[in-house]
Amino acid sequence: MIRKVSYKDIDFQKYEKCLENSVQRNFYAKREILDFLCEAWELLIYGDYQYIMPIPIKNKFGLNIALIPLFCQQLGVYSLEKNTNVEQEFLEYFRVNYKIYLYPFNSSNSFEEQLAPKKNYIIEKTAYSSLKKRYYKGRKSAVKSAQYLNLQIVSLDANILNFINTHFKGLDKNSDKIFFQAYLEFLSAQAFLKCYAAFENDQLLSLAIVIQDDDTNYLLGLMNDPEFLNKNAASFLLDKIFEKEIANKKFSFMGGSIRGIELFFKSFGAELECFPILQNNKKQLLMSLFR
Structure with a gap:
């Protein structure tokens, strides 16, 4: 019961x-x-x-x-x-x-x-060499072209937080942006967070925010300076994360409903994983008061 x-x-x-x-x-x-x-x-x-x-x-x-x-x-x-x-x-x-x-x-x-499905993309634990064979041809080329960049693990200092606030997309309300920063600081204090940064010399190009759990890494955010998109820094970052981690931990992209982003995830050999949702609009919610 x-x-x-x-x-x-x-x-x-x-x-x-x-x-x-x-x-x-x-x-x-x-x-x-x-x-x-x-x-x-x-x-x-x-x-x-x-x-x-x-x-x-x-x-x-x-x-x-x-x-x-x-x-x-x-x-x-x-x-x-x-x-x-x-x-x-x-x-x-x-x-x-x-x-x-x-x-x-x-x-x-x-x-x-059958409930309504929502999309996520994942990569199961596998040998990095096997995963790289599944990269799309264009993704392989993008990763190869960015090998001159420098990978760093960075903390949430003022410069990194400023980069996040400037380039993180999807949060329109200022209160949500404040809450996001508080959440990042909470995750960092709990040792759940790792931030991977791609630099060209001293210029920060791209940042990947990853939640670390025992058996899965979750991509909480991937931010790019739009001035340097031609550097392929995001492809470089994800490839380096997979090189270091994918043999030991599953990777979740935490989404994939936007067509362009979905194709980007799939180009790394990621597989579709749907999860069911239950959702009502405001009208349906109010009508439920009278049932």
């Missing part, structure tokens, strides 16, 4: 044990990450934490609704083994007991019905 557990009543020892041993394990469901990103969150559990499903809660339109926070890509059901029947029970309980605006399940969740 599924039941709802408020945050203050969660047994976090059992929660973390289930998450760490789950076949769906990912970075987004870690307690410290949800605590930082979410206005509030609670939990659905099945049995004695055999299955868990974290639910972010936000007060929006005067309602407490289920809404994924910024910078959190996939949540959903976590368990020691997959079970479509149990996961379907979670989906049905969730629909009946929550006002849902946007909630993404993870790529390993499956249901008896």
Whole structure:
């Protein structure tokens, strides 16, 4: 039987044990990450934490609704083994007991019905030499042309933060940009963050912000100075990351719905990984008040 557990009543020892041993394990469901990103969150559990499903809660339109926070890509059901029947029970309980605006399940969740898919691109752990053979011809050429650049691991100093604030795309609200910087500083303090920079002499051309988990690296941001796009610094950076890390860790590009970006990810031999989402627009959300 599924039941709802408020945050203050969660047994976090059992929660973390289930998450760490789950076949769906990912970075987004870690307690410290949800605590930082979410206005509030609670939990659905099945049995004695055999299955868990974290639910972010936000007060929006005067309602407490289920809404994924910024910078959190996939949540959903976590368990020691997959079970479509149990996961379907979670989906049905969730629909009946929550006002849902946007909630993404993870790529390993499956249901008896088809939910809307969202795209992500990944590279599984593999030998770097094998991966490089899968690069598109144009990507191989771009990487080769940029080998004169200098790779550095950099910290979040004033110059790097200024580069991020200037060139990071996708955040229109100033409050979101402030929150993003705070999140970066939080991740850095927790030793989850690594920043790879491409330089030509002393000129910073491109920056890759990577979240490091035990078995996966997540691309949180890839920024370029548009004045130097012809230098192929972004291709250089990702290739160097794969050279250092891909034999030991899976790589997630954390997205891929924009055509040009999707093609860029695929050119490194990345594979499509879809995850199901549950989403309602404002009208549907308000109509749910009367059901």
